[in-house]
Amino acid sequence: MDRIERQIFQKLLGGEVSVYELIDSQDASLREFFEILNNLRSSGFIEINGGTVSLTEAGKEEAENERLTYAGELKCERCDGTGYEINQYFYQILEKYREIAKSRPETVEIYDQGFISPEGVIRRVEFVYERGDLNGSIFVVGDDDLFSIASALTGMPERVVVVDIDERLIDFINRTAEEYSLNVEAFVYDVQQAFPENLRKKFDVFVTDPVETIPGLKLFLSRGVSTLKGVGCSAYFGITTLEASRQKWYEIQSMIHEMGFIITDIRRKFNVYPEDEKNFFRFQEKLPIVKQLNVKVDHNWYKSSLYRIEAVRDPKPLVEGKMIIDEKVYKDDESWATPY
DSSP: OOHHHHHHHHHHTTOOEEHHHHHHTOOSOHHHHHHHHHHHHHTTSEEEETTEEEEOHHHHHHHHHTTOOOOOOOSOTTTTTSSOOOOHHHHHHHHHHHHHHTTOOOOOGGGTOOOOOHHHHHHHHHHHHHTTOSSSEEEEEOOTTOHHHHHHHTTOOSEEEEEESOHHHHHHHHHHHHHTTOSEEEEEOOTTSOOOGGGTTOBSEEEEOOOSSHHHHHHHHHHHHTTBOSTTOEEEEEEOSSSSOHHHHHHHHHHHHHTTEEEEEEEEEEEEOOOOTTSGGGGGGGSHHHHHHTOOOOSOOOEEEEEEEEESSOOOOSOOSOOOOOHHHHOOTTOTTSOO
8 A cells, every 4th residue: 555545544534525625635646646546446445425435344444454543633723734823913914915805806717827815825924924035025926816915014025026917917916006005016927928137136035826837837937036136035936746746846846956946945735725706616617636526626625835945056047038838838637726
């Protein structure tokens, strides 16, 4: 029995669960998970009824043979397993941010948009603050999460600049910045185009949530790296295990080192993408994993790990100049949570 199978058995020993909750309990990619799930069912170890998964008697015997047990829920409920509580200071920021975010534009399928929960955004701001990175100049490549607004509400950043392809989002950020007197500027920019010279080497930190293909990651991270001043600058971005296998993580980390960075932190399942009427789950019937399971989403299962990287050499983007996007930038054979 391999590690992912053990994770699945351990969860199911606690009783039947939704298939989406089971996805959330393990860390294989969605494609790998689906294959393992089918193998376990074919072997007679599990049953799947209406989207609910349970162990059979044969499965329970197999778990006993493997010395597996259900030890109960382990993650802190108070902090959603992130290790970061929203304290009194940042709770005030959360309340303002949550009110602003109610008016955000809906996600657009063509741009592969999706946003994390309001609490998740504030925890990310707290994390950046704790690392001493919140007071400098911050560059955001794509801002579905409205991180620019949340960070600027603290009054700490020297300057926040956002680029995004979605004109609706840029207009919303600029209107909000004007209304609340925030030190935020937002510009329409397509990452396919050559990076503007006036933004190169002007920032201390960049933040992004890139698409999870290797070409897409290389492009988005390169645009962010182009903005950093030099050694000691840092970046924050989210990567899942759902659409990025361990082999892909290896390639990602190789790119990070090649660009002159070390990985200082990886906060597992730090970002939760909630089932919200404006979020990408509106397109769930187009998600490959939902098509394969043929069950409607009933659990906030899409989560990503938060990376922090820091430059130890002069930052070197791997993509310079224009790079025309084709479908391979947005989708690959692991893109099971991307609308098709």
